[in-house]
Amino acid sequence: MITLRQLRYLSALAKHGHFGRAAEACAVTQPALSMQIRDLERTLGVAVVERRPGETMLTEVGREIARRGENVLAASRDLVDFARHRGGLLVGRLTLGVIPSLAPYLLPRILPPLQNRFPDLRLELRETQTRQLVDEIKSGALDAAMLALPVGEPDIETLALFEDLFLLAVPAADPRVDTARVAAGDIDQSRLILLEDGHCLRDQALAFCATARNRVGGAGGTAFAASSLTTVMQMVANGYGVTLIPQIAADVERRDNRVKLLRLEQPEPGRSIGLAFRRTSPRKADFAALGAVVRESVDIAGAPTSRPNKKGG
Numbered sequence: 001m002i003t004l005r006q007l008r009y010l011s012a013l014a015k016h017g018h019f020g021r022a023a024e025a026c027a028v029t030q031p032a033l034s035m036q037i038r039d040l041e042r043t044l045g046v047a048v049v050e051r052r053p054g055e056t057m058l059t060e061v062g063r064e065i066a067r068r069g070e071n072v073l074a075a076s077r078d079l080v081d082f083a084r085h086r087g088g089l090l091v092g093r094l095t096l097g098v099i100p101s102l103a104p105y106l107l108p109r110i111l112p113p114l115q116n117r118f119p120d121l122r123l124e125l126r127e128t129q130t131r132q133l134v135d136e137i138k139s140g141a142l143d144a145a146m147l148a149l150p151v152g153e154p155d156i157e158t159l160a161l162f163e164d165l166f167l168l169a170v171p172a173a174d175p176r177v178d179t180a181r182v183a184a185g186d187i188d189q190s191r192l193i194l195l196e197d198g199h200c201l202r203d204q205a206l207a208f209c210a211t212a213r214n215r216v217g218g219a220g221g222t223a224f225a226a227s228s229l230t231t232v233m234q235m236v237a238n239g240y241g242v243t244l245i246p247q248i249a250a251d252v253e254r255r256d257n258r259v260k261l262l263r264l265e266q267p268e269p270g271r272s273i274g275l276a277f278r279r280t281s282p283r284k285a286d287f288a289a290l291g292a293v294v295r296e297s298v299d300i301a302g303a304p305t306s307r308p309n310k311k312g313g
Contacts (some may be wrong), residue, residue, distance in 0.1 A: 004076055006040040007069035009033050010048060011139070014058055014066040074140035074278060081143075082282035089289045090118035096290075097126040097133040097145030101201040101229050102273065105249045106146065109297040117293070130200050137278055144277040144287055146294070148200045157279045159291050162298045164246045165270040166208065168262045169253065171239045176262060183265045184209055191241040193232050196225040200271075205244040208269040233259060246271065248298070 012022035013033075023033040041048055048062030058066060098107065107125070114121060126133070126142060133145040138155055151158055168182050176182070189209055195202045202225075226232045232243050237258035245253060245261070247270070254261055275291050277283070 002040055002043050003036075004073065006036050007073055009036050010040060010058075010062070010066050010069055011073060013037065013049065013056060014063065017056055019056055070139050074138065075280065077140040078278065078280050078282055088120070090114070090286050091120040093122045093124060094283075094286065094290075095124045095126065095141070095143045097128065097136060097142045097147075099130055099133065099145075099147045099200065100127055100227075101195070101199065101246060102146060102248065103127045104230070105246075105252055106294070106298070110294050113293050113297055114290075118289075134276070137276060140278070143281065143283060144275055144290070146273060146275055148204070149272040149274040149276075151274075151276050155279055156276050157281075157284075159275040159277075159287060161273045161275055161291055161294050163270055164248050164273050165268050166205070166244045166264060167247055167250060168242060168264060169233060169236050169245050170242045170260050170262060171236060172258050172260050173239070174242075174260055174262075176260075178260060178262070180262055181265045182262050184269075187242065193235050193241040193243045194225055195229065195232060196227055199227075201229070201244075201246070204269075204271055208244065208264075229253075248273075 009022065009026055009028075012025045013019065016022045016025060019030050019034055023030040026033060037049055044065070046061050046065075047059050048065055050057045050059050050062075103125075111123075114123065126136070126145075130147050133142065133147055134151060134153060134156065136142040137145055138153070146161070149158055149160065168187065170176070187209055192205070192209065194205055226235070229245060229249060233245070233253050233256065235241060236243055237256050250261055253259060275287055275294070277287050281287075
């Protein structure tokens with residue numbers, strides 16, 4: 001019979017494409033990992049790895065076995081979770097992913113109440129882009145992730161948390177008054193500064209600007225693209241352009257008096273923030289408890305919890 005260890009080693013090999021790096025990721029020696037892969041091949045009667053000097057590739061059969069093996073590994077983790085977490089809510093280890101445009105603004109609000117109410121919770125955080133978070137949920141590397149909805153994966157279930165409106169961040173010298181409402185067509189896309197490709201906030205900003213013919217036209221923005229919202233806001237503060245930011249970030253970013261935040265015309269665009277997890281996970285009660293803390297913390301902090309005519313996501 002094949003073993004979970006063999007499947008885990010094959011998964012690491014598929015991810016890293018190199019025996020040495022896969023062994024390091026699994027905290028074993030390279031010969032030990034190689035031996036387990038050969039045992040797997042003998043048991044199955046097929047070659048799963050194509051060995052080349054300095055390079056390792058999975059065969060077509062190997063890729064399919066690795067894909068199916070991920071489902072087995074995820075199911076085994078769910079089985080362990082089921083046994084370990086029946087004693088109470090949010091106890092033990094929970095691996096949580098968060099998208100970069102949410103993590104620095106939401107985590108400071110939710111971590112203190114989580115620690116106070118669930119002292120036996122050992123939270124491990126991972127901040128990265130949506131696609132990576134979704135892949136890691138499916139593989140079992142993450143228990144859940146907070147991200148923008150919808151996810152659009154049949155194996156992943158989601159729990160809505162709150163609605164996060166968008167604001168237009170402009171340099172303080174912008175002539176518009178603080179109470180002005182800005183239409184999509186009034187945003188000069190030639191001055192629009194965005195996050196780099198792969199960030200969902202970039203796609204959401206472009207989708208909003210596409211709702212009206214812009215006076216400059218195109219889907220552009222400046223040639224500059226940043227990996228963090230903080231960097232984008234520094235560009236705005238120094239007069240290099242404008243950007244859209246989520247309201248969850250407003251309390252932090254409005255502290256810079258070089259920046260002014262303007263509301264957008266109704267129906268105001270925004271994104272739906274939710275918690276995503278494997279449909280087969282036995283920890284749904286934990287996720288519901290986590291979601292309740294998030295909703296309460298966001299509501300207390302004054303971020304939006306609902307809006308009419310939902311757009312974006």
